Amino acid sequence: MFSLNEISLRINTKDILSPITLNLPQGSVCAVLGKNGSGKSSLLNIISTLQKPSKGSLSYQGQPLDKSNIKQYLAALSYTPQKVGLMRDLSVEDNIIYFSVLKGCNHSDSLQQMSYFLHEFNLTAIAKEKAGNLSGGQYQMIGLIIALIPNPGLLVLDEPFNNLGYTERQLFLHYIQEHLKTSIVILSTHILDEIFQKSTHILCLNGGKKTYFGDQKGFLRQTTEEPSLSCFLEAYHYYAHL
Numbered sequence: 001m002f003s004l005n006e007i008s009l010r011i012n013t014k015d016i017l018s019p020i021t022l023n024l025p026q027g028s029v030c031a032v033l034g035k036n037g038s039g040k041s042s043l044l045n046i047i048s049t050l051q052k053p054s055k056g057s058l059s060y061q062g063q064p065l066d067k068s069n070i071k072q073y074l075a076a077l078s079y080t081p082q083k084v085g086l087m088r089d090l091s092v093e094d095n096i097i098y099f100s101v102l103k104g105c106n107h108s109d110s111l112q113q114m115s116y117f118l119h120e121f122n123l124t125a126i127a128k129e130k131a132g133n134l135s136g137g138q139y140q141m142i143g144l145i146i147a148l149i150p151n152p153g154l155l156v157l158d159e160p161f162n163n164l165g166y167t168e169r170q171l172f173l174h175y176i177q178e179h180l181k182t183s184i185v186i187l188s189t190h191i192l193d194e195i196f197q198k199s200t201h202i203l204c205l206n207g208g209k210k211t212y213f214g215d216q217k218g219f220l221r222q223t224t225e226e227p228s229l230s231c232f233l234e235a236y237h238y239y240a241h242l
Contacts, residue, residue: 001025002154002184005064007056009042009208016042018209019056024184024201029176031195032188034205040188041082043205044158047186048079060154075104076153080160084143088132092123092142095131099146110149117145121171136163144172155180157187161194173198 002024009017017039024030034040045051047058049070058065060073086095093114100110118124123145126138134142140163147155155176161169173194176185189195196202202219204212212219 001059001062002028002186003059004047005057005059007043007046007053007058009039009046009051010054016208017046017053017205020210022201022203022210022213024186026182026184028201029185029195029199030187030201030203031199032186032203032205033190033192034188038205039208040205041158042208044079044156044186044188047154048077048156049074050079073154077156078103078147078149078152078154079156080143080147080158082159082162084140086131086139086142089130091128091130092134093118093127095142096146096149100149103149105150113149117148120175121145121168137165137168140164141168141172148175151180151183153183155183155185155187157185159188159190161189161191169194 004020004022006019006021007017008015008019020043032040032043042051046053058073060069060076063069065073087098090098096114096117097107097110100113101107105113114127118127121141123138123141126134129138131139131142140160144157144160147157160172164172169191177198187195196216199216201215202212203210204219212222214222
């Protein structure tokens, strides 16, 4: 279980996030939706401990996050920001091995993980390519592969589908569904059609405020009653028929 307990963020005199409370059980895939500036990245930064909230607390596995369990939390957490940062002068395989070792894998396990994931995502052909020579989609996918190592208990992704094509997105979402069944995945995205198919929970933010949190059916029902959510419904129908 992962919980936000009255999390808020105020910078100088500006309220970035109003108090947000939610609970996500194991196996959840939560899509965070909102316009630019709605607070999505700020919320993910708080969850990833990159930003300290002004008020409120996080809980993981039923325990409030504090100094006594922060190491265990960080060991379970894997976070990928909007802009993936790879070692551009290293090859794809060396990048995966390098970051795997940084995450605590030994060299032998890192080699196995590298081979497995490149095969899983049909990327063995670019194993020797320098990261700096990759296409935008390939570069992004390598960053996402690194986020999956080792099998995270809490996976947090900020706009993970930037530069990815339909096939790549489907491969990644399929992997999450098949291999992270006991993990919690929280991601922000504007690719609404596909994430609607895969998500168990939807969180909508507007001006830093939680305007909806629940399942797909409840979201679609509430959009007909709540004008602030209608833009999401319109976008969903648009992407669904592309």
